[in-house]
Amino acid sequence: MADTLAATEPRLRAGRLDAGALAANFSDAHPPLSAGQALVEAARCYYCHDAPCIEACPTAIDIPAFIARIADGNLRGSAETILSANIFGAACARVCPTEILCERACVRTAQEHAPVRIGALQRHATDALMRTGVHPFARAPETGRHVAVVGGGPAGIACAHRLAMLGHGVTVYEARPRAGGLNEHGVAAYKLPGDFAQDELDFILRIGGITILHDRRLGRDIGLDALRRTHDAVFLGLGHNAVRSLALSPEPLAGVQDAVAFIEDLRQAADKSTVAVGDRVVVVGGGNTAIDAAMQASRLGARAVTIAYRGAPELMSATRFEQDWARTSGIRIRAWSNPRALHGAAGQVTAIEFDGGGPGQGHGPDIEPADMVLIAVGQRFDGGLFGAGPSAVPAMAAGRILVDAGQATSLPGVYAGGDCTAGADLTVQAVQDGKVAALSIDAMLRAASA
Amino acid sequence: MADLRCSLAGIRSPNPFWLASAPPTDKEYNVRRAFAAGWGGVVWKTLGLDPPIVNVSGRYGAVSHQGRRLAGFTNIELISDRPLATNVAEIKRIKRDFPDRAMVVSLMVPCDEPSWRAILPIVEATGCDGIELNFGCPHGMSERNMGAAIGQVPEYVEMVTRWCKAATRMPVMVKLTPNVTDILAPARAAAAGGADAVSLINTIQSIAGVDLDAMTPLPAVDGQGTHGGYCGPAVRPIALRMLGDIARDPALRGLPLSGMGGIGTWRDAAEFIALGAAGVQVCTAAMHHGHRIVADMIDGLSNWMDAKGHATLESFRGLAVANYVPWGSLNVNFRTVAHIDPDLCISCGKCYVACEDTSHQSIAKLPGRLYRIIEDECVGCNLCAHLCPVERCITMVPQPATAARATWAEHSNNPHRTLPGTVR
Structure with missing residues (x-):
């Protein structure tokens, strides 16, 4: 078939739209609820017993509780309820496919095909806390243990945050100049507009005890053997790398x-x-x-x-x-x-x-x-990134790192989660993997020192 | 189309919906708009003797509930703060221009006979259809020995009613305060004083809330608060109970009743009429939504009456009174059991946790969030049926009688029971 387009201008071209149009096109795609809208929407929640939405959330946020706390004017408590289960609650409120998770399970979907807008309410509560700039969690006393987290995406940062909360020291090795993983590099700009991903990362890191080292790529700048030698545990949150x-x-x-x-x-x-x-x-x-x-x-x-x-x-x-x-x-x-x-x-x-x-x-x-x-x-995940260096690499299954229910790999002291392991390729699942791994690592370290 | 014409103590109106004595009936402008919208009558906001009282700034304190900003409110407004002559002139013009509407004037003057004798002829000269004695105002005026200060003392109620009956040919309606332990006492006193009707309820003494920043009760006036009168849908059950008590009282049989308290829809009004009211008064709903609500109330009541075959208000008025009985007359052998329709259940679990945590452990939770009534344990309390968010999902099923109808008086657990064959 003949090319039907006249070749009078470059086919690929920047600046097709003016600055005003671009700013509008890449601003917040789904504007937040107003305070009044949030109250009305919160009142729609039935506060279910054994709520199906909690089960549908990979991080098991206590959704009826956080919504009830919006309804009764306790936004701080609402946000803490969310963030205690999912430290990326603010990003997930924007990027989660809620229509196939919590909002599909909402009993109002069964009743009237109109779920409570859980994602929008979650954003309302977490935005309110983030605006205050206050990090709501305190660290447990320092344990003196140190964990390496490879990959500064949602899995790695969620793991790092929980470890820091539990009193461990964490170093995050991030391959790129900026951490954040898909929140920073992969999600559509209008879902996390402006510098949201970095703002949220700053908010999370305010817990303390976490150091991020940038431009440290596994297999190129750092090796798994060395990480295992120099840290008490290693978490691999490598994401999709291909x-x-x-x-x-x-x-x-x-x-x-x-x-x-x-x-x-x-x-x-x-x-x-x-x-x-x-x-x-x-x-x-x-x-x-x-x-x-x-x-x-x-x-x-x-x-x-x-x-x-x-x-x-x-x-x-x-x-x-x-x-x-x-x-x-x-x-x-x-x-x-x-x-x-x-x-x-x-x-x-x-x-x-x-x-x-x-x-x-x-x-x-x-x-x-x-x-x-x-x-x-x-x-996909390319397991070749470990390079020829390490004396041992974690076992793989179906092209991903094999982990058990506690996110432990086949290598002692090495855990993994997020897109480099099996499971739904969702931010919220990565956060859960990181959190579970942190709890496993903590249990392992405490048992070892007992 | 049903005939909605209403007659109460000889006062006629094209429909039973009157605006109660309150800000919406404080002046000509509002009342003209009300009558243009279709209200059947008004009770003009309470007049007093000159010089007029003053009102404060900050008169309402709202109660919000589950996202609804105004679920009800407390007011601390007093009676009309305009000169008597102004009000009287306006009432006269309105009555002249709307002769088919009921025009009742609310009054409140100091508790001495000369004061009442002074104001009655002035009011009568307006051509109004009747007066309502404000013995209900629960704030401010009661501190000056008027309003509820009279309504709470049956002897005063009777005395002032008698003064008014003696001094005017107009029908006298006595407005009762709910802030008493027994509504029958002031109602009987009004009847004894010769009242042509009673109206109830006035607002309920209340504090709308507390401002936790300023630490002031609400509504606040320059950093301080005082108690006021609560109104809105939440007071309706309280009003219905008091209305029912009067309607079923043999001593008060035939006393015309004007019902009010939280009425906002035709259904609310129909319930008051079924429990004995000849007509109803509305305020809060109109203050919330404007006068046009009366068109919806007229339409709804008319359609319901047509559907039920009630040609006039009298055809269903008081029909529920005979079924309003003391607890001791209830059949203790009657039994209902809850039933959950699994096709309608949305698995919210609210019935289960309520029964499990707070009631009778008579709902079983099955795998897959299925809930089922344990019939042998169910006492038929209705709680689950009421809190289920899905209409008709949980129904209460009357059980076949296993014993003859019996009241507590006859029950074997009652140490004072009436034995069969006992002659009392």
Whole structure:
């Protein structure tokens, strides 16, 4: 198929929108509840016995209690209830897919398809505490023990915080110049706008007892053997460190990019007008990363953005809420669109070709013009990062580090959690893993010194 | 369409909804708007002798409940603070312009006969339909030996009522205070004094809350608070009880009753009428939402009466009175048992924890958050049925009688029981 786009301007271009439009597009996507709205919403909570929402929360926040404390004007107590179970309660209030977790389990969903807005209430309470700048928890007396945490994302920081609370010293080894993990580098900018991730990190670190060392990558700057020798325990919160790729063209084409890298560049750009984006963008994938990439491409000024998913629409892993939001934001979602090849001209991508034959898709080749193709077909953990150095590496299963119920790996004194281990790839799950690991490490250290 | 016309002690109105004596009936402007909106009558805010009293700034203290900012309030406003002549002129104009509406004037003057004899002719000259003696105001005026200070002493109630009956041809309605231990005492006293009707209840003595920063009771006036009178939906059950006590009292049979206290909807009004009221008075709901609520009340009452086949108010007035009995008349052998509809249950567990923690341990929790009544343990208290957030999910099922109807007087546990065949 001939390229239908006139090549009079660069296909990838920064600054498609003016500063005002960009500021609006990347501001808070879902504004907070007002105090009055929060009271009305809090009053909708039935304060269930053995509440199903608690069970649905990976960190088991006592949701009825925190909502009751909003209702009775005890915002400090509400926030403490949340943060005692999930120190990233403020980020999770913004990024959790609540519609498949607590809010799906809310009994009002069963009753009237209208759950209590738990996420919005959680944000209300945690924002109020963060505004005061007061860290609500105190450290237990110093134990003299020291733990290495590898990876400064939600799993690692949650682990570090709980260890610090319990009186242990913690050093976090972070590969990048900024800690925060996906909250800093991976979540769509309009979900955690401004410098929210760093503000929250500062708030969490105020507990004390935690040192973060940046630009320390495992296998390059630090080794597992050394960490085990010099610390009383090690927690691995390595996250996804690799992406799945598709081989769709014989040689690399400009305009074809990994969606995770696109989002990370966007997040780290102080000025969004410096980020290049195509005019016609196709995002390949069906998860929330695909949605995030598509939405942000659109908000950078791409005029036609399409998400192409290979299978049946109901199998897309992006939540229904995110899909609907994308559609109502002008994103086209096409299912049954398995990519077959990329077309290019002069080293630049011009179109993507899909296998035909899906239900309702007709037959034969199906070509979608595109000057930017973002690949979002999944992230993975690359166990090769341990390098050849260590005398022993933790056992793996299905491409992730194998852990027991207490997040212990096969190596004595080495624990792991978050996306590098099995389980839901959610911030809230990573936080839970880190918290559980910290409790296991604490129990182990106390038993050893008993 | 049901006939909503109302007659109370000879005072006629096109519907039973009157605005009670309060700020909404303090002046011509408000009352014109009220009548334009459809209110059947008003009781003009209480008049006193000149010079007028003064009111303070900061008159209401709100009670908020579960996200509703105004669930009820305490007021510390006194009677009309405008000159008597101003009020009287306005009442006259309104009555002239709205001859079909009930115009009752509330009065409160010092407790001496000359004072009452002085004001009655002035009021009568307005052409109003009747007067309401304010023996209920629970704050401020009671400190000056008026309002509730009269209403709380049956002898005074009878005495002042008699003075008024002797000095005017107008129907005299006596407004009762709920701040007494036995509402029958002032009600009987009013009847003995010749009252043509009684109205109840006035507000309930209250402090709306305490400002925990300023440490002042609410409402606060320049750093201090005083008790006031509470109103709003929460007082309705208290009003209904007092109304029912009077309605079923043989000594007061036939005494016309004007019911009020927390009425905000047609259903509230229908309940008062079913318990014996000839008409109702409304204040708080109108102060919260404006005069237009009367249209909803008229429409709702009319539709309900049509559905029930009640052509007039008289056709259902007092029908619940005969069923309002002393506890000792209840059938202790009657039994109901709760039933949970599993198809409607949303698994909130509220029934379970309430029964388990605070009641009779008669709900079983099964795997999967399924809840089931243990019928042998259930005493039929209704608690679970009331607190279940899902309508009709928990119902109370009457059980087949296993023993003949019996009251406590006949029960074997009663050491003073009436034995069969005993002649008393």
